[in-house]
Amino acid sequence: MKSNQNSGLRRLFYSPTFAVVIVLLLLTVFGSLRYEGFLGAYNVSSVLRYNSMFAVVALGMCFVIMTGGIDLSVGTVAAASSVTAAIFSPYGLLAGLGAGLATGFCFGLLNAIIITRLKILPFIATLATMLAASGTALLLAHNETVSVSYDTAFTSLGQGDMFSFMRPEWVDADGASTPAKFLGFWLAFPIPAFLALLAYLVGALILNHAAFGRHVLAVGGNEDASRLMGLPVNRTIFSVYLISGSCAGLAGVILAAQFGAGQPIEGVGWELFAIASVVVGGTLLTGGKGSIGGTLAGAMLLGLIFTILNFENGVGWISLSAYWQSVVRGLFLFFVVVMQSRLSGVRARS
Amino acid sequence: MTLSSGFLVRYGALLALIALLAFNFAVTPNFATMQTLSVNLTQVCTIVIVGIGMTLVIATGGIDLSVGSLMAIAGALSPMIFMGTLIPIEPLWLAITLGIIVPILVAGMFGLFNGWLITRFNIQPIVATLVLFIAGRGIAQVSTNGNLQVFKVPEFQALALARVLGVPFQVWVMLLLVIISAFLLGRTIFGKQILAVGGNEAAARLAGIPTRKIKMIVYGISGLFSGLAGLIVIAMNSAADANLVGQGMELDAIAAVAVGGTLLSGGRATIVGTLLGALIIQLVRYTLLANGVPDAAALVVKAGLIVLAVWLQQRGR
Numbered sequence: 001m002k003s004n005q006n007s008g009l010r011r012l013f014y015s016p017t018f019a020v021v022i023v024l025l026l027l028t029v030f031g032s033l034r035y036e037g038f039l040g041a042y043n044v045s046s047v048l049r050y051n052s053m054f055a056v057v058a059l060g061m062c063f064v065i066m067t068g069g070i071d072l073s074v075g076t077v078a079a080a081s082s083v084t085a086a087i088f089s090p091y092g093l094l095a096g097l098g099a100g101l102a103t104g105f106c107f108g109l110l111n112a113i114i115i116t117r118l119k120i121l122p123f124i125a126t127l128a129t130m131l132a133a134s135g136t137a138l139l140l141a142h143n144e145t146v147s148v149s150y151d152t153a154f155t156s157l158g159q160g161d162m163f164s165f166m167r168p169e170w171v172d173a174d175g176a177s178t179p180a181k182f183l184g185f186w187l188a189f190p191i192p193a194f195l196a197l198l199a200y201l202v203g204a205l206i207l208n209h210a211a212f213g214r215h216v217l218a219v220g221g222n223e224d225a226s227r228l229m230g231l232p233v234n235r236t237i238f239s240v241y242l243i244s245g246s247c248a249g250l251a252g253v254i255l256a257a258q259f260g261a262g263q264p265i266e267g268v269g270w271e272l273f274a275i276a277s278v279v280v281g282g283t284l285l286t287g288g289k290g291s292i293g294g295t296l297a298g299a300m301l302l303g304l305i306f307t308i309l310n311f312e313n314g315v316g317w318i319s320l321s322a323y324w325q326s327v328v329r330g331l332f333l334f335f336v337v338v339m340q341s342r343l344s345g346v347r348a349r350s
Numbered sequence: 351m352t353l354s355s356g357f358l359v360r361y362g363a364l365l366a367l368i369a370l371l372a373f374n375f376a377v378t379p380n381f382a383t384m385q386t387l388s389v390n391l392t393q394v395c396t397i398v399i400v401g402i403g404m405t406l407v408i409a410t411g412g413i414d415l416s417v418g419s420l421m422a423i424a425g426a427l428s429p430m431i432f433m434g435t436l437i438p439i440e441p442l443w444l445a446i447t448l449g450i451i452v453p454i455l456v457a458g459m460f461g462l463f464n465g466w467l468i469t470r471f472n473i474q475p476i477v478a479t480l481v482l483f484i485a486g487r488g489i490a491q492v493s494t495n496g497n498l499q500v501f502k503v504p505e506f507q508a509l510a511l512a513r514v515l516g517v518p519f520q521v522w523v524m525l526l527l528v529i530i531s532a533f534l535l536g537r538t539i540f541g542k543q544i545l546a547v548g549g550n551e552a553a554a555r556l557a558g559i560p561t562r563k564i565k566m567i568v569y570g571i572s573g574l575f576s577g578l579a580g581l582i583v584i585a586m587n588s589a590a591d592a593n594l595v596g597q598g599m600e601l602d603a604i605a606a607v608a609v610g611g612t613l614l615s616g617g618r619a620t621i622v623g624t625l626l627g628a629l630i631i632q633l634v635r636y637t638l639l640a641n642g643v644p645d646a647a648a649l650v651v652k653a654g655l656i657v658l659a660v661w662l663q664q665r666g667r
Binding site for chain 2 (some may be wrong): 070114118119120121123124125127129130131132133134136137138139143238259269274275279285286322323325326327328329330331334335337341342
């Protein structure tokens, strides 16, 4: 009985999301004490801006992984979407956004059809789509980057600030008070980060409050049982790959808008970043259990670690070449999967 | 229907290869020359060698994404040893012997690390090998500082450039490994145990098969073979570039295995099929290049090929 009473609190403390948030806070405190300008408005907004595309990709990956699948194609699909978004950017913000999203959706559709109709393992199907998307991106872009149009508002999707139109002058005045600076920061909230937050909000609502969300977890937990219970298993699996493709499409749009070009050879290793974020956030790779908030926290944690590494390069006692980044990324994934295996092992035994 | 698709599964790879050859003889200019044969054979060697290790791993129901990175590690380590930048070694033959054996063993150790992660922590192979897929290339880049190591050591490069009976040495190595591995998989208890683990791991364990040990060994073998392939690549290029050696090899190797008719969920595997699969992939790439199709389109074709092969294979079951 007693364990029942505080089980809610206990669950919170033992939940992976909680641990990630604690680590996130500790690292932020560490960074702000160690480096000048770490919590400055400029650094915070550029970190949010840059990591928003990875966060969006991780959201789609989270849905796929919750069904027990995997989507290796997200990186090159994002690259292909950045190319089509750049090609359509002269026709306006919505045309560029629509083209990028549609490209992602189409590759998601391709994944969904191969997996549910041809019954091919997700990892092989998405591997093939990864190649196909990369080839398509290079063909469309004629093997070079495609400049976006600066005549339309398209670039604001990556470079813009959310409330710049209603920004009062006194916020930027010399010697502005701290609350004014604080307000100034929030008014300068990057549009891509806002898009990412919006996507996560919708994702969390779907997972926790829609029948579809329960179907996703049920299918990941036990596909055969879900089928016997009459759940629309195929339709659920079909949908998660559409979601993942569309998320990759959105990330591609942000990529093109942020760097001013569609980049056919970008996206290498994005799938790893996404998988790592999802796993760090406490979603089981075997499916059936997942957390949207945890995935967001995981993506932020990964972004934060790389920011700290960059700052450390500037001031600190270690000089890490860019090559160290992949070693660190690999080590990080190593610790996370080992920890997850340990934790789930303990839970299974107790 | 079942008969014809069963036939397709068994001889599909061979038929596809014959069709590709026939197409090339008819269309591609200068196809029927010794040079074309030599180019294609030398290029396919590394795919086959890595593909054999991958076949064994996939036969146990696993996957190894780290092969390309392990090639880069072996390729980065070897010149440091035989050129004496790490520690000067005399005489030359000893330096070269060590420069071949040590990198292969190191790659094998990393393979065992993959196996350890998978068996000790019950981590899915795709995620466990992802660790070295990311970190491995980083290790190779960090140890060379990202620099290109250029060398001209004919004694070492004999690995790729020497010819025995007019055929490149590496082709003999490849054939030898194919024969040994086919024998290992088809005719030994160890081979049967590999397939049993892939077919039904729980049943295999109950039957007293040391499933963990078997898995450790196949990932170790995959590492060793990747190391060897890395050495062949740098010997061919007389340069080691940690950024490029083995890049994308995991896709080629998996594609070769899939096209060759090995069941990707484990339990049924064919080494000769992997050889045929690698030949098909190499020949498709060559056909497209020789007929002026851009590289990017070749990627799309390869993607279609993988899906088609796996789909045909599953229909045959």
